Amino acid sequence: MxxxxxxxxxxxxxxxxxxxxxxxxxxxxxxxxxxxxxxxxxxxxxxxxxxxxxxxxxxxxxxxxxxxxxxxxxxxxxxxxxxxxxxxxxxxxxxxxxxxxxxxxxxxxxxxxxxxxxxxxxxxxxxxxxxxxxxxxxxxxxxxxxxxxxxxxxxxxxxxxxxxxxxxxxxxxxxxxxxxxxxxxxxxxxxxxxxxxxxxxxxxxxxxxxxxxxxxxxxxxxxxxxxxxxxxxxxxxxxxxxxxxxxxxxxxTRALHAKGLIYAYEPGLFEPLKEIGEPVAEGEIVASIHHPETPGRPPEKVASPFDGMVLAKRAMAPVRRGDAIYQIAAPVSEDD
Structure with missing residues (x-):
């Protein structure tokens, strides 16, 4: 033992x-x-x-x-x-x-x-x-x-x-x-x-x-x-x-490789523009971070650095800098 x-x-x-x-x-x-x-x-x-x-x-x-x-x-x-x-x-x-x-x-x-x-x-x-x-x-x-x-x-x-x-x-x-x-x-x-x-x-x-x-x-x-x-x-x-x-x-079962996480870089309220399972293109806007505490401040637009599909999504609306808001994955290819 x-x-x-x-x-x-x-x-x-x-x-x-x-x-x-x-x-x-x-x-x-x-x-x-x-x-x-x-x-x-x-x-x-x-x-x-x-x-x-x-x-x-x-x-x-x-x-x-x-x-x-x-x-x-x-x-x-x-x-x-x-x-x-x-x-x-x-x-x-x-x-x-x-x-x-x-x-x-x-x-x-x-x-x-x-x-x-x-x-x-x-x-x-x-x-x-x-x-x-x-x-x-x-x-x-x-x-x-x-x-x-x-x-x-x-x-x-x-x-x-x-x-x-x-x-x-x-x-x-x-x-x-x-x-x-x-x-x-x-x-x-x-x-x-x-x-x-x-x-x-x-x-x-x-x-x-x-x-x-x-x-x-x-x-x-x-x-x-x-x-x-x-x-x-x-x-x-x-x-x-x-x-x-x-x-x-x-x-x-659909086999996937994880490509990476997308993070918030500003504190605020997270508005998801993509849902789990939806396709994502590199550079596509996938979320807005809103700032209702500051009148007249427009929301930040969050672009995906990856292409693939949404595997996971943040559940909470409030975010801080460094919070993960999405995980992106892509199908396993025949070459993998």
């Missing part, structure tokens, strides 16, 4: 269904020997792969939290082959507060891996996830959204396969999730990854893993939640872990 101060109420090697908490030590005025209860469910039955499903890495991203907790509530051990580890609110303090970062230590969990076993609560969670949970896994799926500030369509994110076996696994997860878009990274990943993210942690541990961006705007989108529920069960079936599930026909 890795050096950690976190203790688990769950026996990862036991058959059956167990639900409980990862106890993250947290000493405060009201509770000298207290702990933060990170919820976890483990379902194990017979031989098969281990899949880790995590959500709530950022606390203001909700579709994943709902979908993972539903699986924890509804799946029974007799339905499963292998081991399923479910973490619906991995950064529990952030999730309880509905914030991207933890209100306890301002920790952004997805920027703190590999963490610190004796650090802040968020650093301890990152370390436990990377050093205790991910080494148990063959596959991992991490569920995000645009959070409070951005909105994404249902989009899978995956890196390159560094071996034929990894590429085959990535293709299986991508095809099974069957989301409308797949954002494909052209580099990085692998066991030598230095990324401070959960995806980087999974890569370092040799786990075949994908991520997803699922809505955002500090809300739940019913259509995207339905796509998420469907996709997770399709993944379980494709890995041989949910044998009695009958998947419907695939809807196909």
């Amino acid at each position: 890795a050096d950690t101060l976190i203790t688990s109420e769950i026996n990862f090697e036991a058959d059956g269904k167990q639900s409980g908490y990862l106890r993250v030590p947290h000493s405060v005025d009201r509770s000298a020997y207290g702990w933060l209860p990170v919820p976890i469910t483990v379902i194990r039955n017979g031989q098969g792969p281990t899949l880790v499903l995590s959500a709530g890495v950022h606390g203001d991203e909700y579709e994943g939290q709902i979908a993972v907790s539903e699986l924890a509530n509804n799946l029974q051990a007799r339905e499963i082959r292998g081991r399923l580890i479910l973490l619906p609110m991995l950064n529990l303090p952030a999730a309880q507060a509905g914030r991207r970062v933890s209100p306890i230590d301002e920790g952004n969990l997805n920027r703190l891996y590999p963490g610190d076993p004796k650090g802040t609560p968020t650093e301890m969670i990152a370390h436990y996830h990377e050093e205790v949970i991910l080494p148990l896994a063959d596959y991992a799926v991490e569920l995000h959204s645009g959070g409070s500030s951005l909105i994404y369509p249902a989009t899978l994110l995956r890196g390159p396969g560094h071996t034929p076996e990894e590429e085959a696994g990535l293709q299986t997860l991508t095809a099974a999730f069957d989301l409308p878009y797949a954002w494909v990274f052209t580099g990085g990943g692998g066991t030598k990854s230095t990324a401070r993210t959960a995806m980087g942690a999974a890569n370092r541990k040799g786990v075949v893993n994908v991520m997803a961006e699922l809505g955002g705007g500090n809300a739940v989108t019913p259509e995207i939640l339905a796509q998420t529920r469907r996709g997770l069960r399709r993944i379980l079936h494709a890995l041989g872990m949910l044998p009695d599930y009958v998947p419907d026909a695939p809807r196909d």
Whole structure:
């Protein structure tokens, strides 16, 4: 067992269904020997792969939290082959507060891996996830959204396969999730990854893993939640872990490369002139930044430095200099 101060109420090697908490030590005025209860469910039955499903890495991203907790509530051990580890609110303090970062230590969990076993609560969670949970896994799926500030369509994110076996696994997860878009990274990943993210942690541990961006705007989108529920069960079936599930026909996925972000350079109110999925030409005006506090001041016109399509859009009207207002992507070509 890795050096950690976190203790688990769950026996990862036991058959059956167990639900409980990862106890993250947290000493405060009201509770000298207290702990933060990170919820976890483990379902194990017979031989098969281990899949880790995590959500709530950022606390203001909700579709994943709902979908993972539903699986924890509804799946029974007799339905499963292998081991399923479910973490619906991995950064529990952030999730309880509905914030991207933890209100306890301002920790952004997805920027703190590999963490610190004796650090802040968020650093301890990152370390436990990377050093205790991910080494148990063959596959991992991490569920995000645009959070409070951005909105994404249902989009899978995956890196390159560094071996034929990894590429085959990535293709299986991508095809099974069957989301409308797949954002494909052209580099990085692998066991030598230095990324401070959960995806980087999974890569370092040799786990075949994908991520997803699922809505955002500090809300739940019913259509995207339905796509998420469907996709997770399709993944379980494709890995041989949910044998009695009958998947419907695939809807196909459009593969994309991200080209870049468009930023506000003046504070004001953001008026979007492009919607998600719409085409964008380089130099095209995609937004106006308005200044109602200054009579007679005209709005700034924001031009796109890229051509492609809108993959993500800012959810909030108020902007400051440096706020991302769009992300632009382009279809993967046959030469990529």
